[in-house]
Amino acid sequence: MIRASRFARVLPRSLVGRFTLLVAAVGVLSLALHMGVMALWMQSLSGDMTRAVAGRVMLARQMLEREPVAGRDALAAALVQPHFALQRRTEPADEGRRHLPPPMQTTFDALRELVGPDVRVSLPAESISLGRPGEGGILRFDFLLSNGEPWRAATRLEPPVAALLGTGLGWLLLVALAVFAALALGARFIARPLAQLAARLEAQGATLQALPPPRGGASELHTLTQSFNRLVAAVHRAEGDRQHLLAGVSHDLRTPLARLRLRIETQLDDSQHQPLSNALLADVDAIERIVAQFLAYVQGESGAAALGAPDVVAELLRQAVGARVEQGFDVRVGEIDPPVQACLLPDLAVQRVLGNLIDNALAHGRAPVVVGLRQQQAATGLEGVLSVADTGAGMTADEFERARLPFVRLAPEAAAHGHCGLGLAIVAQIARQLGGRLECRPPGGGTPPGFAIEFVWPLPGAGRPPAAADEERR
Numbered sequence: 001m002i003r004a005s006r007f008a009r010v011l012p013r014s015l016v017g018r019f020t021l022l023v024a025a026v027g028v029l030s031l032a033l034h035m036g037v038m039a040l041w042m043q044s045l046s047g048d049m050t051r052a053v054a055g056r057v058m059l060a061r062q063m064l065e066r067e068p069v070a071g072r073d074a075l076a077a078a079l080v081q082p083h084f085a086l087q088r089r090t091e092p093a094d095e096g097r098r099h100l101p102p103p104m105q106t107t108f109d110a111l112r113e114l115v116g117p118d119v120r121v122s123l124p125a126e127s128i129s130l131g132r133p134g135e136g137g138i139l140r141f142d143f144l145l146s147n148g149e150p151w152r153a154a155t156r157l158e159p160p161v162a163a164l165l166g167t168g169l170g171w172l173l174l175v176a177l178a179v180f181a182a183l184a185l186g187a188r189f190i191a192r193p194l195a196q197l198a199a200r201l202e203a204q205g206a207t208l209q210a211l212p213p214p215r216g217g218a219s220e221l222h223t224l225t226q227s228f229n230r231l232v233a234a235v236h237r238a239e240g241d242r243q244h245l246l247a248g249v250s251h252d253l254r255t256p257l258a259r260l261r262l263r264i265e266t267q268l269d270d271s272q273h274q275p276l277s278n279a280l281l282a283d284v285d286a287i288e289r290i291v292a293q294f295l296a297y298v299q300g301e302s303g304a305a306a307l308g309a310p311d312v313v314a315e316l317l318r319q320a321v322g323a324r325v326e327q328g329f330d331v332r333v334g335e336i337d338p339p340v341q342a343c344l345l346p347d348l349a350v351q352r353v354l355g356n357l358i359d360n361a362l363a364h365g366r367a368p369v370v371v372g373l374r375q376q377q378a379a380t381g382l383e384g385v386l387s388v389a390d391t392g393a394g395m396t397a398d399e400f401e402r403a404r405l406p407f408v409r410l411a412p413e414a415a416a417h418g419h420c421g422l423g424l425a426i427v428a429q430i431a432r433q434l435g436g437r438l439e440c441r442p443p444g445g446g447t448p449p450g451f452a453i454e455f456v457w458p459l460p461g462a463g464r465p466p467a468a469a470d471e472e473r474r
Contacts (some may be wrong), residue, residue, distance in 0.1 A: 384458075
């Protein structure tokens, strides 16, 4: 497993890169095998070439021996070929002993053995230096005929390495062309459809929607798309069933709760039963609060269009704070930034955001609770910030992440007061629908001061509008 993980780290991350690496590895392996076969074949070819050269020299010597002296020059001229020359020698024979590359030295020694000791084989240095790199030199075969005439046969020595190198470079060029062709084909027919599929899935964000069938993609891509669409349909069915269940149960509970409240207020209205009446009414309030949160969460999943008509955020903020003050809670209006004062958001959405954040601060924080409204500059433009702060200890970043999940209660005892773990989940849900986000600010400063939970949304005209942001995420 360790070796596999190390190997995976050195592999390219893209499919095109891995496909190209595979093709290149196969090409290099094929080239190495081809070069090995060529080396074996060139060994045999070198032996055949050596015997052919030696045979040509010996045959020319025999023909000169049989030819009369007067006709030997004409015979030598007739035996001349592009890579073979025969002429009378007018200079001393050269022994030709020098250091040669191993393949050429092997060929040189084999020629000396084949032509016999009475033929001097030489490879002059000037014949090598005048040639191109990798080429052989001019081999000289000096011998004497039976009457003492000195003759010389000359031929070019082509080293097998040069031929092998040329063939290897040709194959290397073909391998490079194959790699680039595989890269182009892989990008066109394999990686690009997968990249498009990945981009579509990434664009969906937290939502799940069926994908259109790919055009001209591979069968595996069609199968993957169909499987994903079946999964999306199953998730939507399960989500719909959950919404119907929560909505149905919550709606059906409202009528018996109303009857229960009526009976408590009418039948336990005397002073003798006043403590019991107050306790029962508190329980009914807790149940009604849970039912209201259930309905708010279910209704919020239907989209931003169901979150009410646009209204002034600052006015909704003052109304929410005023309602809590009338109930006897220490809730205050903090600083309101004038540029954001007239900003419009769906009224029901803002009421739910303010209600849940203020109630959460009153239940888990410490009074006073201060509600503020400001704007801030972000990378995407101006943003509006609705903050609810208290003087309590607050939450850590991990606790805040958990608290935003549905039905998660950080304090189990809060269930007795009608908290079912949906308050921050509802606010986070509304933030997503309006193209914003939910953040927390640790204690130690800020406006308003203390620990704060902030509802952030893009201001229309300065960044993405809320409706457009919701459509983009979908």
